[in-house]
Amino acid sequence: MKKNSNKLIGSAGSALLFALFAGTVTFAEECNEATMDAFAYEDCLAAKGITTGTGAAVASESSTEQTTSKPFSYSPFGRDAYLTSSFGENRGTRYHLGIDYSTQMEEGWVVYAPEDGVISEVKTSPFGYGKVLFFKGASGKTWVFAHQSSFSPAVDEIVYKKMYDSKKNDISISPKISFKKGDTLSFAGSTGIGNPHLHLEVRTADNKALSPCGEGALCLDTIAPQIVAAAALYKNDVAFTSTEALDKKCVVTPIKNNFQNDAPVHVAFKIVDYSREPKENPMSIRRLELFRYDEKIYSKVQDTIPMSKQLRIRDELLWAEEADTAGDWHFINAKLPPQSEYRLEVEDYAGNITTKKFSLHSHCKGNSDFPKQHFQTTPLITYLSRPALDLVRCDSNYTFSAVGKDGQTLSSNLCKVFGHKLTFLGKIAETFPAADKIVYGRGNDEKTIYMTTLRPGAASANWTVKDEDFEISQKVSGMAVKTNDGTPVLAFTRNITDSLNFFEFHPKGLQFSGKWEVCIDAQTAKAPLYWLGETSRNWFIFSKQTGGKKRCANTNELRDIASIDNQEVPTLGFPYWDNAIIGGVHQPALKIPLQFKYNGVESGNSITVKAGKKWIAAEYDSEPREIILEGERLPDEGESITIQIEDEAKHKASYTIPVPGM
Template sequence: MNTVLNKVICFALGCAGISLAQQSPCNEETMDAFAYEDCLAEHNLTVPGAEAKPASDGPRLTVLGAKQPPYSPFNKDAYLTSSFGENRGTRYHAGFDFSTQMEEGWVVYAPENGTVTELSVSPFMYGKLMLFKGESGKTWAFAHQSSFGKLDEMVMAKQYATKKNDVKLKPNVRYKKGDTLTFAGSSGIGNPHLHLEVRLDNDRIINPVLAGTVISDTIAPQIFGAAVWQGNEFATTSAEAFSKGCAVNPVKNEFPLHMAIKIADYSREPKDNPMSIRRIEVWRYDEKVYSKTYDTLSYKKMINIRDELLWAEEADTAGDWHYIGARIAPLSSYRLEVEDFAGHVTTRKFTLHPKCKGNSQLATTQFQTSPLYTFLAKPMIDLFRCESGYTFKAMGSKDATLSEDLCKVFKHKPTLLAKIVETYPDLKAIQYSADAKSTGNGREVDETIAVFPFGKHQTSINWNTKIGDIAVGQKISGIPVGHDSTIRVLAVTRTRTDSVDYLEFHPKGLQFRGKWDVCIENPDNPAPLYWLGETSRNWFIFSKQSSGKKRCASTNELRDIASIQNDEPPTLGFPYWADAMAFGLNQPVLRIPLIYKYDGIPDGNAINVKSGKNWIAAEYDSEPREIVILAEKLPDAGEKINIQIQDEAKHKVSYDITIPEM
């Protein structure tokens, strides 16, 4: 093998025990970082920002150094729609998602000789999940399946024996490498696809490429922007300006600076599914100052995601903000290197400047009504609204006025709330107001932002405040220690909407190793507490909460909260016949839409179907919210079945359904 080709393969696959300096004319150990990069380009090895051919053929190396033969779950090309380590809010994505082109029933083949150790059925999360223990010792998890093939008989037997739709069993059935193992689908959450995980034990998960999994990915990672901050000064740089080697520095020659880079990877055109990346490194001249590789994850340490992928109000736009855990110096030259799971590498050289030519304002928020929001895990105030007529008044202890109009004190741009606290250390609240013309939505606004500064090393908080006539109490434990010198601030405000008035808590993405106990006393609305999904924008009831005028609930992360009185139980739509996978074949099924506004079902066992006294197994398809029943288990057309449902708010309802003609 020639040295150039050897370099390409080793760079893409992470060859163990091979000195790259010995295998290439480009010597990383002796060359300056930029000279090394130019050498790679000269020899057609890694061209900055260019697409590289995925090195997906041939054996792969595990983290233990053992060679693994290539494995394609479908024995054909399948593009990724989600990658390992991707941001899923409160956790990393623990595997790969493979597209099945919106089709159910793609055959999934066994990756090695082994045993099916567990099957489980649920309408949420993994859906129908198979755990397969290979002779290598690894456990392969196949989620969102439509059918377990011949093992469906064992699942159905367990369902009818226990009269439960959601079941778990241990088949201990052997399969050989290449056998038909299971069938991909859309059970649980999402469109038809295969979710594949590779587990070393009950806690450790590895990048499936390290176990030999072949992926189709034709596009190199993309960089969408950069952010730099020091203390309470903050600046962003657009992708265009950053690509020209410039990053905006908000302060003059101060050290250290902190940085985050917004990155996404795509597997193909059209770019519908932004994914995460495998590796990110930053070099200062020839010194590597930061390196993070997502080849292993721990279920127990999923909370670390909030320290590495910083939460932003535009969380469901393309890309994640990766925090660069290094002390960035202002008068240095840097090289950023980003690699995806197929081995494509994108690089950027950059230096820091007070301004960057061609820089444009990055969007830092989405779906936001109030001027308070979160960007990069820090609460922000959108003082650009001063331009449209908003006023902001700073209040201190005992309602003392600290500033009649913050628009006259600060620049009219998105500003760290910590910056205002730095200027007014006694700040307790900000009152903001605007007339209907200024808000642009036809309604005037007059609200309060309650503010609570706390120390970098403070790990617990007990804060009571009021928003109008609503009393808000928060007890927090297990707060992570701050990783920079920004003043840390909690804030809460009320947002009035046409459908639901709710309380916003910031900074979003503040996840606790303890818990967040929040109590709301609203004299005008003592209804149950619901929390808002950050990207779905749907409301979900707290399953455990106190009752009465003072409502209290617990979780481990700040959430937006509303008091919602919902007395409407789910209803059923018109039943219709369709096909679905069972026993590895397409089978006729009756599908019955489940209709609700706020309260869905907590699990599949909340649905009970009977024909007379006979219990019938039913699957709940959470997307598109339909009850699915095998035709062979139903009575004849014209006869009735009874469906009993208990939703998340404990509403119980019963419906009789007439079986339609097929």
């Protein structure tokens, strides 16, 4: 049975949309309360300076205004769409270089050209940007559209020809097709990573990413940034301030009797921005400025990110293993004297501004604790990009001892020395300079945390631990140290769980312009090394690692590492018929789930589909792990296709399945 039901989606655009792109529709005509939702209507009025008496939502002590560098002139869809991610957002090891628009969990929204230009490149992949289009505009800037379901019919035709000519699923082409402003470029989707949405970037010829909001892209955001917590840092000490105390214009300093001690402190603020209610998908901020009285003492405005500076994220955003993951800890690289009044200004990419006034005090009325852990079974955690010990567990009858290199116990009761609170390992190293182990446990169950103290300002480290049953060595180059003027410490411990035993390395979020190389002896690491995704909680095999008397791998950030002996190859689930979008047209597609525990596929080219000797293009959707085959390319019902798979551990499998009926 041949598959022939086609449904056209996304025509070239309505007369209204073409009028909009042609400049014949005024902004006043756009703001239609009857057709827009409340958020879009208020934003539209605010963009033209019209007040309604209600205004956008504003955080405490804040004001709202539109301050982006260019007025709105481009909506990728020719319609309202809210941001789900913003420029400069924290993406773990890098900054987010664009903005994400919600497509309301729908695929196929038409994406229009922002200006006259030419498609310079198109790529396909099951990961990262998925199907991505690079559009070189007449302005000289390149607009990047990622996660597309398909391209325009003319482009899709070239893409499929390249795939079948090369017999590759992942390809890159340079079609050099010209488009006018308002022409249909592509159709939004969910290829690569994530639910249906559009990722939009603007790049310059000298390899810099620009905020699309500052380049005239629609950036709807009705909620001002929220400042939810503060942390004051002095060498190896920290004091935290909750939202309740911040609202009283107070920040706690770790320095006691600060009226007699003028030692300045560093401060980090936890800040979150949402685009609208309900509050989902926390985003980044555009501007962070701190004033001492009326003098500006710190300023960060993020409208441009050089591609080469993506790894500088940890100079400004401090990593934290916390239960409340909304927002980021922004480090302010300025020393704050205690006897002053300060004003913090935070602006999002829609121009909404929150202002917070504060001063430093030994105690703040209404201050309360807040969660600082997530997915953590050991008391060794990372907070504010420093390794820390969770001495709150002292309340649960845990004991903690500091032990020196010679095995001598330096302190048998760290709970008494430091109190039942989160304590940086740098503080323990400062108090007990000879400490290289912390032994902890409850009852007779004792475990060990291994630590080494680095010299202040160290940019590299070389550390080997030999214990009774293992040997682990680490080499680090290019450490960033701007955010830590205390005692720098590296640490690791074993984490024993029901499903897997592994090593935790800390501090998480300590990135390197060089690399981190870790080697584990072959007796301890009998199988290949895997690293743990901190947000996905999935294990991923190191694509490059050495074997022999020891196993070694390297990356640019400390990770949790396990040795996993996985011989299971990916298997296939039950195939079923659904739709896929090709050239903007819904077409029947056969979807086949791909099932695996640890080892997925490295690329779309790791999957080969044939009907006899005939090669068939296969799209792999990494979320929700499905192989997608265009129905028109398949043999008739009951005839067989063969699917060959090579996983990331180089295991190979082949499956023959009959084409099911529709």
